[in-house]
Amino acid sequence: MLDTFDLTDPLARGLVQHARALGEALAGFDGDQDDADDLIALVATLEDLKCRAEGAQVVASAAFDAAQRAEQAAAGVPVERQGQGVGLQVALARRESHHRGQRHLGLARTLVGELPCTLQALRAGRISEWRATLVARETACLLREHRAEVDQRLGDDDLHSWGERELLGELRRIAYRLDAESVVSRRRHAESERTVSLRPAPDTMTYLTALLPVAEGVGAYAALTRAADTARADGDERSRGQVMADLLVTRVLSQPDGGRPQIPVTVNVVVSDQVLLGAGDGDTGGSAEVDGYGPVPGSLARDLTTAGPEVAVAIRRLYARPAEGGLVAMDSRARCFPAGLAELIRLRDRTCRTPWCDAPIRHTDHVRPVADAGFTTATNGQGLCEACNYAKQAPGWTQQVVDGLRHEVITATPTGQTYRSAAPPCPRPAAVTESPADRRYELSQRCDLSRRAGSPLEMALARHLHAA
């Protein structure tokens, strides 16, 4: 019956309703009254159901893709642009990033079009979508007929019962036997994907990661360890890991080896005036947002923003409106209006504004297009990744800004689904508990911003607070 699944069929519409009812029943399950046998049987049954549901999503996504392409073709969209925006719609429906939505759609097209046995195993609940992804990924470099051969050769038993490493090994062995040349060219392609990325780590640290060809990665690591061992042999008291980390940064920033790196690049810190002026003590004194990292304690933000020139830190301070946390102004050191406005929008939005898309912002986009009388303002601007911006050029996408305390955009897809996306909240100011007299004394003792080389906005803030 599932092989004839079709959303125009009343039976299929009934299935959608059954799926919703089952979801609601599962949400009410608490497990208190059941015995152990039943509980573990339920875990296994639900695993089976999850795989079947993923199989149905694959079939639905591939059919949705075909329908959208047909609609775009009928609307006169050129062949090379047909399919634009489909991956994003799948991403939004699955509450995933645009990048993952495109991967889901690519997998759906591959399974439906080229890997029928793997798809069948998924739809029968014998393998997960992840395992099907491995088969698709490891056979991507092969010719269509070779791919079909791998698909047939991997029996259900192998797909179902092997460990992940075992399955990957077998897939690579078969691929190499069938077409050694494509495996070599795939390695070349993988090398072209080399990149560096940054993500937050606990305790206000960060992971700077490089994806490199194996020889380069091993070579770079060996050079750092050798240099660290030499430094320690010469009496450097830092740990080996500390020396390696410091060396990595000083060499990338072209600074002399042998000490802690200086930071000559701009670090954007979004902070409220009250946190900047030290309205609370220690880590209870509110928080701030370091661009590219995330929230940091107010005390660290104050250290960063008040560091003297000897620390060689260029910090751009941004101010959050105390009551609602909206970003209202930027330090006067912004260079020129268009670049400054784009920077303000980028800092307000932090990552691509499409819901669930964490990609870095590459484009500053007009929510209401200029061609449609949209203004070039912070309100009508949004930060988008390249892929999301292009996807929304497809016919049928509309967006509008909602009036409110935080910047909010409503996106409507070509099929009429709507998604809201609010800019992330700015760090809240610290709660002020001391009396105004204490506050003025404290400010005069430790926070005389008017004597520092602050921006005009900071000096105005300081004068205002002293006069209060």
Ligand SMILES: [Zn+2]
């Ligand atoms: Zn995006």
